[in-house]
Every structure is written in C-alpha cells, then in structure tokens.
Amino acid sequence: MNTKKKIIDAAIMLFNTKGYDGTTVREIAKEANVNVANISYYFSGKQGLLEYVVTNFLEEYIRILESAFTQDGLSPKEMLLVIVRQILHYQSNHRQLTRFFYREISLDSVLIREIMTTYLVREKYYFQTIIHKGIQQGEFQKVSFPVFMVQLKGMLQSPYLHAQYIAEVLYAFPTEPYFADRYAKEVESWLAHALYKPSIVPMPAAAQF
Amino acid sequence: MNTKKKIIDAAIMLFNTKGYDGTTVREIAKEANVNVANISYYFSGKQGLLEYVVTNFLEEYIRILESAFTQDGLSPKEMLLVIVRQILHYQSNHRQLTRFFYREISLDSVLIREIMTTYLVREKYYFQTIIHKGIQQGEFQKVSFPVFMVQLKGMLQSPYLHAQYIAEVLYAFPTEPYFADRYAKEVESWLAHALYKPSIVPMPAAAQF
Amino acid sequence: MNTKKKIIDAAIMLFNTKGYDGTTVREIAKEANVNVANISYYFSGKQGLLEYVVTNFLEEYIRILESAFTQDGLSPKEMLLVIVRQILHYQSNHRQLTRFFYREISLDSVLIREIMTTYLVREKYYFQTIIHKGIQQGEFQKVSFPVFMVQLKGMLQSPYLHAQYIAEVLYAFPTEPYFADRYAKEVESWLAHALYKPSIVPMPAAAQF
Amino acid sequence: MNTKKKIIDAAIMLFNTKGYDGTTVREIAKEANVNVANISYYFSGKQGLLEYVVTNFLEEYIRILESAFTQDGLSPKEMLLVIVRQILHYQSNHRQLTRFFYREISLDSVLIREIMTTYLVREKYYFQTIIHKGIQQGEFQKVSFPVFMVQLKGMLQSPYLHAQYIAEVLYAFPTEPYFADRYAKEVESWLAHALYKPSIVPMPAAAQF
DNA sequence: TATGAATGAGTGTTCATTCAT
DNA sequence: GATGAATGAACACTCATTCAT
Numbered sequence: 001m002n003t004k005k006k007i008i009d010a011a012i013m014l015f016n017t018k019g020y021d022g023t024t025v026r027e028i029a030k031e032a033n034v035n036v037a038n039i040s041y042y043f044s045g046k047q048g049l050l051e052y053v054v055t056n057f058l059e060e061y062i063r064i065l066e067s068a069f070t071q072d073g074l075s076p077k078e079m080l081l082v083i084v085r086q087i088l089h090y091q092s093n094h095r096q097l098t099r100f101f102y103r104e105i106s107l108d109s110v111l112i113r114e115i116m117t118t119y120l121v122r123e124k125y126y127f128q129t130i131i132h133k134g135i136q137q138g139e140f141q142k143v144s145f146p147v148f149m150v151q152l153k154g155m156l157q158s159p160y161l162h163a164q165y166i167a168e169v170l171y172a173f174p175t176e177p178y179f180a181d182r183y184a185k186e187v188e189s190w191l192a193h194a195l196y197k198p199s200i201v202p203m204p205a206a207a208q209f
Numbered sequence: 210m211n212t213k214k215k216i217i218d219a220a221i222m223l224f225n226t227k228g229y230d231g232t233t234v235r236e237i238a239k240e241a242n243v244n245v246a247n248i249s250y251y252f253s254g255k256q257g258l259l260e261y262v263v264t265n266f267l268e269e270y271i272r273i274l275e276s277a278f279t280q281d282g283l284s285p286k287e288m289l290l291v292i293v294r295q296i297l298h299y300q301s302n303h304r305q306l307t308r309f310f311y312r313e314i315s316l317d318s319v320l321i322r323e324i325m326t327t328y329l330v331r332e333k334y335y336f337q338t339i340i341h342k343g344i345q346q347g348e349f350q351k352v353s354f355p356v357f358m359v360q361l362k363g364m365l366q367s368p369y370l371h372a373q374y375i376a377e378v379l380y381a382f383p384t385e386p387y388f389a390d391r392y393a394k395e396v397e398s399w400l401a402h403a404l405y406k407p408s409i410v411p412m413p414a415a416a417q418f
Numbered sequence: 419m420n421t422k423k424k425i426i427d428a429a430i431m432l433f434n435t436k437g438y439d440g441t442t443v444r445e446i447a448k449e450a451n452v453n454v455a456n457i458s459y460y461f462s463g464k465q466g467l468l469e470y471v472v473t474n475f476l477e478e479y480i481r482i483l484e485s486a487f488t489q490d491g492l493s494p495k496e497m498l499l500v501i502v503r504q505i506l507h508y509q510s511n512h513r514q515l516t517r518f519f520y521r522e523i524s525l526d527s528v529l530i531r532e533i534m535t536t537y538l539v540r541e542k543y544y545f546q547t548i549i550h551k552g553i554q555q556g557e558f559q560k561v562s563f564p565v566f567m568v569q570l571k572g573m574l575q576s577p578y579l580h581a582q583y584i585a586e587v588l589y590a591f592p593t594e595p596y597f598a599d600r601y602a603k604e605v606e607s608w609l610a611h612a613l614y615k616p617s618i619v620p621m622p623a624a625a626q627f
Numbered sequence: 628m629n630t631k632k633k634i635i636d637a638a639i640m641l642f643n644t645k646g647y648d649g650t651t652v653r654e655i656a657k658e659a660n661v662n663v664a665n666i667s668y669y670f671s672g673k674q675g676l677l678e679y680v681v682t683n684f685l686e687e688y689i690r691i692l693e694s695a696f697t698q699d700g701l702s703p704k705e706m707l708l709v710i711v712r713q714i715l716h717y718q719s720n721h722r723q724l725t726r727f728f729y730r731e732i733s734l735d736s737v738l739i740r741e742i743m744t745t746y747l748v749r750e751k752y753y754f755q756t757i758i759h760k761g762i763q764q765g766e767f768q769k770v771s772f773p774v775f776m777v778q779l780k781g782m783l784q785s786p787y788l789h790a791q792y793i794a795e796v797l798y799a800f801p802t803e804p805y806f807a808d809r810y811a812k813e814v815e816s817w818l819a820h821a822l823y824k825p826s827i828v829p830m831p832a833a834a835q836f
Numbered sequence: 837t838a839t840g841a842a843t844g845a846g847t848g849t850t851c852a853t854t855c856a857t
Numbered sequence: 858g859a860t861g862a863a864t865g866a867a868c869a870c871t872c873a874t875t876c877a878t
Contacts, residue, residue, distance in 0.1 A: 161311075190403070278875080442873080652847085
C-alpha cells in the first residue's frame with residue numbers, strides 16, 4: 001500500500017478515536033508507519049489532511065443523493081427510500097469515517113465549514129425538492145421540512161454517534177447485520193409514519209413481531 | 210459573580226464552540242476574565258474542569274429520570290412522556306452544555322468514560338424498566354430495547370448536534386419556541402407510533418395540520 | 419509548638435531531602451501544617467527562610483570555634499581536638515541540617531554566598547591561627563594550610579554527604595554510636611598523623627584493634 | 628560541534644553551577660545555542676538529560692576501577708594506589724561534572740538512585756575485595772571497611788565539593804598542578820597511615836618538607 | 837496572627853511544520 | 858519520494874508571592 005493511502009487510513013482511525021484536535025501528526029505517522037514529514041508533503045499539513053478526508057466523505061455522500069435523484073421513474077417515496085437505504089449502507093461500510101465526520105462537523109471550525117456549506121446546501125436541495133414534490137403529488141403529508149430533516153439526520157447518525165454506548169452499555173452489536181437490519185426497518189417505519197398520507201400508513205414495524 | 214462560576218460558564222461556551230481539545234485553558238481564563246492559575250486551583254487542571262462540567266450535567270439528567278420514575282400513579286406511557294418532555298426542556302435551557310456533551314462523550318477518552326459509565330448504566334436501568342413494564346402491562350408493543358434507545362437518543366440529541374446546520378443551512382431557529390414545540394410534537398408522535406399498541410396509535414402529528 | 423518553629427523544622431527536613439530548589443513552599447507549609455502565607459509572613463519568602471536556617475547553623479558552628487579558641491590553657495593540639503570533637507558532636511545532633519548545609523552551600527547562589535563569606539572567613543581565621551601557633555610552638559609539622567583544611571572538611575562532612583550511601587550500600591548505620599565513635603577515632607588518628615611532629619605520632623587507630 | 632554534544636556540555640556547566648533543580652531547560656538551550664525542543668528530542672526531557680550525564684560519569688568511573696582490578700601482577704597496595712591516582716586524575720579532567728555529581732547524588736531523587744545503586748554496588752565490590760585481600764595477605768591492617776570507605780570518599784571528593792571555598796576563602800588554586808599534586812600526596816600519605824602495617828608506614832608526607 | 841483566593845511569571849514539554857539531504 | 862534534525866510557538870501546569878479579610 002502506498003504512503004498516501006496509509007496516512008489516510010491511519011488518520012480516519014485516529015480522528016475517530018481521539019478527535020481531530022486530540023490526534024497528533026506524529027501519532028498518524030507512527031500508526032501509518034511512515035515519516036511525519038510525508039503528511040505535510042502529501043496534504044500540506046494536518047488541516048489539509050482533514051479537508052481531504054472530509055471532502056472525500058462528502059463527495060461520496062452527495063453522489064448517493066444525486067444518483068437517486070437523477071434516476072428515472074422513481075416516485076418521491078421510492079426515491080427517499082432508496083436514498084435512506086443507500087446512506088445507511090454506505091455508512092456501515094465506512095463506520096469510522098462516518099462516526100468521526102458526524103461528531104467533528106458540529107465544531108465551529110471556520111475552515112471546515114467552508115467546505116461543508118457547499119455540500120450541505122446541495123444536500124438540502126435534493127431532500128427539499130423530493131419532499132416538496134411528494135407533497136405536491138399528494139404522496140406526502142404537509143410536514144415542516146426543517147423539523148423533518150433534523151429528525152432524519154438524528155435517525156441516520158445515531159447508531160454511529162452512540163457506537164460505544166451501544167456496545168458497552170446496551171450490549172448490542174451495531175456491526176452485526178441483525179442490529180443494522182432491525183434499525184433500518186425502524187427508520188423506514190418512522191419515515192412512513194412521519195411522511196406518508198394516512199391512507200397508506202403500513203403497520204408499525206414493531207407490530208410485525 | 211465568583212471566579213469558579215465564571216470559569217465554568219466560559220468553559221462550557223468554549224468547549225461547545227471549539228471542542229475540549231481545541232480549547233486552551235488560557236482562552237477559558239481570558240473569556241472568564243480570571244487568571245489561568247485559577248483553573249488548576251479550583252478544578253485541578255483542565256481535565257478536572259471537564260469532569261466537573263460533565264458530572265454536573267449527568268447529575269441533573271439522572272435526577273430528571275429518577276424523579277419521574279419514582280412519581281406515583283404514572284403509567285409507563287405517561288412516565289415516558291414526562292421524561293421526554295422534561296429532558297427536552299432541560300436541554301433547551303442548557304443548550305451549549307447539552308451540545309458539547311453529546312458531541313464529546315463519543316470520544317474514547319478513558320477518564321471521561323469512567324464517569325460516564327455509572328450514569329449511563331443508571332439511565333439504561335430506568336428506561337429499560339419502564340419499557341418492560343409497559344410491554345408487560347400491554348401498553349407497549351414488543352420492541353427491541355437497544356434499537357429503541359438508539360432512536361430515542363438520536364431524536365433527543367439531533368437538534369443540538371445540528372444546531373449550526375439548522376441555523377445556517379435550514380434557516381430555522383432552534384432557540385425559538387416554534388421550532389422547539391414543533392420538534393417536541395414530532396418526537397412524541399414518533400414515540401406513540403413506535404411504542405404504543407396499534408389500537409391506541411393517534412393520528413400522526415403531521416396529519417393534524 | 420509555634421508556627422515559626424514548625425516551618426523551620428519542616429523546611430530543614432525537606433531541604434535536606436529534596437534540595438532547596440526541589441522543595442516548594444507549599445510542601446513546607448503542608449508538612450508544617452500551617453498556611454503557606456505564613457512563610458512569607460515570618461521569613462519574607464522562601465529565600466529568607468533559607469537564609470534564616472543557614473545563618474542559625476553557621477552561628478552555632480562559629481560559636482563552637484570561638485568558645486574553644488578563647489578557652490584558657492589549651493595547647494593548639496588540645497584546642498584542635500576539642501573543636502573537632504565538638505563539631506562532630508554538634509553535627510550528629512543536627513544531622514538533617516548538617517547534611518543539607520554541606521550540600522547546598524557549594525551552590526553558586528549569590529545571596530547565600532554573601533552570608534557564607536563572613537562566617538567562612540572567621541572560620542578560616544580561627545583554624546589558621548591555631549595551626550600557625552602550633553607550628554611556631556613546635557607541636558605541629560609544617561603543613562600546607564589550604565590542603566589541610568580541605569582534607570579536614572572532607573573528613574568532617576563525609577559521613578553526612580554520604581549518609582544514604584552508608585546506609586543503603588555499606589549497610590552501616592551512621593546514626594548509631596558505634597559507627598560514629600569509630601569514625602571519630604579515625605579522624606583524630608588522621609589528625610595526629612597529618613599534623614603532629616613524628617616524635618609524638620601515636621600508633622594508628624586501626625592498629626589498636 | 629553537534630547539537631547533542633552542545634547540550635551535554637551546557638548542561639554539565641549549568642547543573643554544576645546552579646544545581647539540577649535550579650537549572651531550566653531554557654537556560655541549557657540558550658547556553659548551548661540550540662532550540663529548547665532538542666532537549667526533549669535527544670534526551671526525552673530534562674530528567675533524561677540528567678540520567679545520560681550521570682550514567683556517562685559512572686561508566687567511566689567504574690571503568691577505572693575495573694581496569695586496575697583486572698591488571699595482572701599488582702599487589703592490593705599497588706592496586707589501591709593506581710585507583711586513587713587515576714580517580715584523582717580523571718576527576719581533575721572533568722571538574723564540573725565531578726563537582727556536580729558529588730553534590731547532586733546526595734539528593735533523594737528516586738530515579739537517579741536507581742541508576743546509582745548498580746554502580747555503587749559494583750564500586751563497593753572492587754574496593755571491598757581489594758581491602759580484604761590486602762588484609763589476608765598481611766599488607767593491610769584490620770580496618771573497618773565502611774569507615775574506611777567514607778573517609779576515602781571524603782578525601783577524594785573534598786577538593787571538588789569545596790572548589791569555590793578553596794578559591795575564594797583559602798586563595799588556593801585547585802586547578803593548578805601544585806595544589807593537586809600536594810593534595811594527592813596527602814591522600815596517599817593518609818592511605819598509607821590508615822591501611823598499611825605499622826612496619827611499612829612511611830614518614831608522613833608533611834614531614835618531608 | 838493567620839488564611840483562602842488570586843496572580844504573573846516561568847516551568848518542562850509537545851506541537852505542526854520546515855528543510856537540507 | 859522520503860527522511861531525521863531542528864525550530865518557534867503554544868501547551869497545561871506550578872511557582873512564590875500578595876492581599877483583603
């Protein structure tokens with residue numbers, strides 16, 4: 001494996017474990033088994049490494065939204081479902097990066113925010129368009145978009161932000177399919193409950209057991 | 210205002226804004242308008258200050274659970290509702306502390322975790338007992354407790370973890386009653402949907418508009 | 419016991435154990451069970467406490483020299499013997515202070531030196547006068563005074579400077595009479611050998627066993 | 628000259644002048660004309676620098692003992708004489724290090740002591756073996772080994788511990804050959820007097836003038 | 837006399853980064 | 858590309874001391 005990749009992997013692992021400020025470039029270099037100076041060489045410093053990692057995550061995240069959004073023949077309901085499923089899937093394949101990202105982005109770091117804003121505005125555009133279309137087409141109820149988005153984000157990020165709590169207090173295993181599937185079902189159930197017109201509300205997920 | 214209190218307030222503000230590792234004791238001292246040495250004098254160092262702040266938050270949080278739990282004549286459903294409302298209320302009165310706490314606790318800091326574990330285990334006990342009682346009494350459906358807890362935490366914490374996003378991207382105002390009330394209603398709606406027996410599921414909150 | 423005395427005792431103990439620079443006023447105050455501010459109050463600071471302690475030691479030390487020097491009817495030989503015995507006796511009654519003093523005085527501290535010089539010059543005067551008188555009167559051989567003084571100081575101070583070494587490596591007990599007496603005899607034996615005219619050289623102490 | 632060496636030299640000079648605790652790393656760095664961080668870089672901190680310097684001194688010291696000890700054809704008397712002369716010679720070539728070392732070792736620093744003990748035990752072994760052999764072979768009188776060692780150490784170290792006193796009070800010059808030679812002769816004279824069988828006691832050194 | 841609160845200066849150490857090789 | 862040496866700035870913390878009470 002090449003130096004650049006080794007640095008990225010080590011950085012994601014350590015940023016996740018100890019936070020960005022709590023991680024030193026020397027730790028990253030040691031974990032990656034490369035010389036410290038390479039971090040400045042490849043990413044022009046620690047900040048650059050963070051931006052690289054964050055940007056990569058966001059690129060992929062937006063790609064998911066975009067691809068579902070531009071897919072033909074999908075109703076708003078189906079589109080939303082595809083997005084939620086793919087996001088959950090992508091996140092579970094990049095657990096460390098996801099967890100780090102969701103924690104660190106809430107920091108008021110000016111530099112990170114400049115990168116973030118672009119992507120978050122695009123994210124908002126996609127979701128808002130889908131929701132509005134769904135309401136116009138009568139598929140969705142009239143919901144408050146901000147409230148819906150905050151709830152959705154909470155639902156999607158919670159298993160990652162509480163990864164340690166889940167394992168050490170609840171004794172559940174977020175990495176195993178059972179928990180992930182069960183959680184995904186509940187999210188979809190909430191989605192149906194919160195958005196869909198009453199006529200089409202399915203039985204709550206919990207009631208299916 | 211006395212020195213100790215000034216330090217605590219400045220610390221909560223800065224920890225929230227820049228994270229624990231991203232905040233220096235000198236910044237805290239400057240913000241609090243006191244001498245740096247006082248932080249070590251009163252809290253035996255930066256780490257001690259963090260522990261003090263975190264412990265205080267948890268004490269209050271557990272007190273809410275405990276008080277609802279020991280209140281006579283409440284059904285599981287009512288108990289849960291009281292708890293959720295009081296937590297949301299307490300959180301909105303301590304926005305900065307709440308936001309900082311929910312972000313920072315996910316870090317693998319050994320020292321913090323020792324404090325955390327005690328409280329989280331107690332928190333689990335209260336919720337688990339309520340849920341189990343509700344199921345036994347036929348008020349609640351049979352739900353997976355871990356999955357429920359992760360969802361609940363996501364719901365309760367999301368407005369704080371995304372405070373900046375809400376303000377700067379969604380242009381909503383989490384500090385104003387409208388958003389808070391609306392959000393609280395949706396959380397209660399989700400709670401009803403996820404937990405209550407189908408027969409008693411109310412119309413979705415969104416449908417009421 | 420009053421505050422001042424408690425501070426002095428604690429200071430001597432700690433200065434001896436950890437050195438002057440290695441001891442903090444807070445440690446002294448804690449050991450003495452008094453408030454820190456009292457040290458500044460009674461001795462105008464740490465430096466003042468040191469000077470007080472050192473001065474006291476030197477006062478007593480010079481008093482021994484003076485008293486033997488002004489005693490009537492003593493030959494130089496007898497005078498020297500009285501002095502050596504009394505110094506050894508005084509030192510063994512103030513082990514910690516002695517040990518600390520002999521170590522710390524070699525430091526090039528300007529402030530301490532000002533105090534020291536006065537006393538050391540007087541010390542030199544007494545010894546030099548005795549030695550010269552002894553030589554003139556034919557009791558002593560013609561010795562180099564500086565060389566003699568350096569040797570004498572080495573002999574007198576060695577058990578204190580190597581207190582720990584004696585106990586932990588040689589497994590001897592400098593505090594017990596046996597070692598002290600034996601050591602005193604050897605010092606006197608060396609004194610006789612180094613100073614006295616050949617005709618009056620006694621059998622070496624060691625040969626008496 | 629390279630950075631590491633420059634730091635060592637500056638440290639020895641300053642440790643000798645102001646003591647270990649009285650010297651700051653910044654002073655060392657300034658004296659050595661290097662950046663402060665280099666001290667941590669090369670010696671992992673101030674304590675490490677001390678250990679490095681002390682260890683080096685002890686290594687050389689033990690080497691002297693060992694080399695005389697393993698030299699063929701030397702009687703105990705000759706062996707002791709060789710050792711004493713070489714130690715005095717080595718010390719006079721490393722005056723600052725010697726002086727600092729003899730002063731600082733008497734401090735009860737735990738870390739330093741761990742290093743010391745090993746070497747001091749070996750030192751004891753060499754001297755004890757020589758003395759015992761000398762007694763068995765009838766060359767030496769029966770002396771108390773601990774008392775002898777304490778006297779010997781006093782004799783060997785005194786010129787260094789009182790360097791300043793010698794210069795500023797006695798107006799002698801310990802660095803010049805005259806004083807050093809004269810002092811060495813007296814030490815050897817004491818050695819002969821204290822150890823050798825009466826039949827072979829030479830005239831006291833002082834009597835030769 | 838005696839004290840707890842508070843301070844400014846200075847402590848050893850660690851930081852991300854640079855640069856010649 | 859990659860490295861070890863070196864740096865200046867910043868870090869948390871401790872120091873002796875002061876002062877109102």
